[in-house]
Amino acid sequence: MITLKSSDGKAFEVSKEAAARLSTVLSKMIAGGCSDGCIKLEKIGSETLEKVVDYCNKHADPVPSTASSSSSSFLTAPSKELEDWDRKLVDCLSQDALFNLTEASDSLVMDGLLDLTCRKIADLMRGKTIAEMRKMFNIKNDLTEEQEEEIRREYAWAFGDA
Numbered sequence: 001m002i003t004l005k006s007s008d009g010k011a012f013e014v015s016k017e018a019a020a021r022l023s024t025v026l027s028k029m030i031a032g033g034c035s036d037g038c039i040k041l042e043k044i045g046s047e048t049l050e051k052v053v054d055y056c057n058k059h060a061d062p063v064p065s066t067a068s069s070s071s072s073s074f075l076t077a078p079s080k081e082l083e084d085w086d087r088k089l090v091d092c093l094s095q096d097a098l099f100n101l102t103e104a105s106d107s108l109v110m111d112g113l114l115d116l117t118c119r120k121i122a123d124l125m126r127g128k129t130i131a132e133m134r135k136m137f138n139i140k141n142d143l144t145e146e147q148e149e150e151i152r153r154e155y156a157w158a159f160g161d162a
Contacts, residue, residue: 001013001014001015001016001037002014002015002016002019002026002030002037002038002039003037003038003039004019004026004038004039004041004049004052004053005038005039005040005041006041006044006045006046006048006049007041007042007043007044007045007046008045008046009046010046010049010050011038012046012049012050012053013053014053014056014057015056015057015060016030017060018056018057018059018060019056022055022056022059022110022112022113023056023108023109023110024108024109024110025107025108025109026039026108041104041108043103043104043107044100044104044107044108045100047097047100048097048100048101048104049104051089051093051097051101051104052101052104052105052108052110052113054089055089055110055112055113058082058085059082059112086116089116090116090117090120091120093120095124095136098117098120098121098124099121101113101117102114102117102118102121105117124136
């Protein structure tokens with residue numbers, strides 16, 4: 001077992017093997033010999049780290065993938081139970097928590113968790129207007145009306161106006 005410590009000081013225990021297999025960054029830190037058996041993750045809060053650890057624990061048993069020969073090509077058994085668990089993990093998150101988990105999985109290079117969170121974000125975006133997506137991602141519209149009209153004319157195919 002190894003201890004992962006969040007930015008706010010909360011400690012979580014996780015299988016060293018699962019953490020190393022599911023995260024390239026943790027694998028390198030473990031291989032580098034974290035002397036006290038504790039890895040401090042300065043940019044990940046405890047609520048997010050708890051979800052990361054839950055994911056590691058649930059996906060602990062590897063099944064070799066035929067897609068690649070790299071060390072990160074181990075996947076967990078593609079069972080209905082695991083797919084349901086993954087879906088519940090991201091479905092219960094607030095939008096902010098989902099974004100935090102996406103950032104954490106990206107910074108830890110956890111491809112499986114990153115794919116899962118990105119698919120959820122894509123699902124949330126599906127069918128939204130530009131204005132709704134700007135609101136969702138807190139993006140300020142800095143275009144003038146004239147600039148927007150020019151873009152709509154130039155790329156009419158993208159707006160369904162063609």
